[in-house]
Amino acid sequence: MAKFKVMAVCAGRKGGNGEALAKEALCAVEEAGGEVELLNLFDYNILPCTGCEGCTMQMGKMAAGLQKEYHGCILKDKDDTDAIITEMHTCQGIIFVVPTYDLTPSSLYTRLAQRFLAYELSFLLAIGAVKENPHTVAGLISVGGSMHDWQSLALESLQATMFTQSLQVVDRYMATRDGRPGNTFVYADQLPRARKMGENIVKAINTPVEERGWLGDPNDGVCPNCHSSLVYPGDKHWDGIEFPWECAVCGAGGTLGTNPETGRPMLVIDPKNGLIRDRNNDKARAEHLNEINKTRDEFFAQQDQIKDQMKKYRDMKFPTLEIKR
């Protein structure tokens, strides 16, 4: 078996439930002969994305042949994010274990995830900054004090952060009713499920890339494409495309139907064009780049007309909270 490395990225408390579940998953990887690594994000300095769009502007310029070298994120030398993402790129599998705060992944994790944009894997591969696509697989664990009803956006929001890193999610698990540290040990099923996650990651790594697929609960979620539980009635896209229902995570489109096995609602993906917006697919994601470029071009074409308005609003001042330091 070829050598492989799996990292667990945990955003939970030191000695908390998430760390225990991450460790159990990594034990399974280690027993299967893999190298393992556990990063608790509380140990690192991660600055929030400034929203400058310096990265995507550079990517656009390089694609148009207007810039030779990619300088990356403006925060690159100011915190630990670059080191974390560089290390992620040395792994064939990553398990994200994130506590649920206010139904969603905690901000410590989303801070890191929103910095992924400057490291868009397909772009780094295109410019040779990353030599070979590691075809990294991912497992997701959300850890909450409540059940699904209070973690309703947790796994889906985690899934939504996978696309820029081209991470293929092969399993996901929601650990429920884990309030105080150690709560997970009260239940007989949580550590074994985390172990299964580790085993599934190893199984995926050892499966040829083109044959890899979903290894989690086959009836998990509503979307048969990405297993998310969130669909919504679709609206017109920027180019006129419209689906009756869309998966909020992967963008698959179709109608609402019933899962013949479970009798529960499911998204029935349109066999003709339901996957043309599949965010798991690099080509479909490139279409989104066309959207961004079109919006940007249209804005630049009208910039002169809105110059005065921009200045007016930039100069407008309101009372704010001043902190004396």
Ligand SMILES: Cc1cc2nc3c(=O)[nH]c(=O)nc-3n(C[C@H](O)[C@H](O)[C@H](O)COP(=O)(O)O)c2cc1C
């Ligand atoms: C600010 C805050 C918000 C929280 N919001 C939720 C929530 O919306 N849903 C939930 O299930 N648990 C919520 N919790 C509970 C945590 O998800 C829970 O304590 C979890 O075990 C943390 O994982 P850890 O033990 O790995 O730190 C919240 C906890 C905090 C501190």
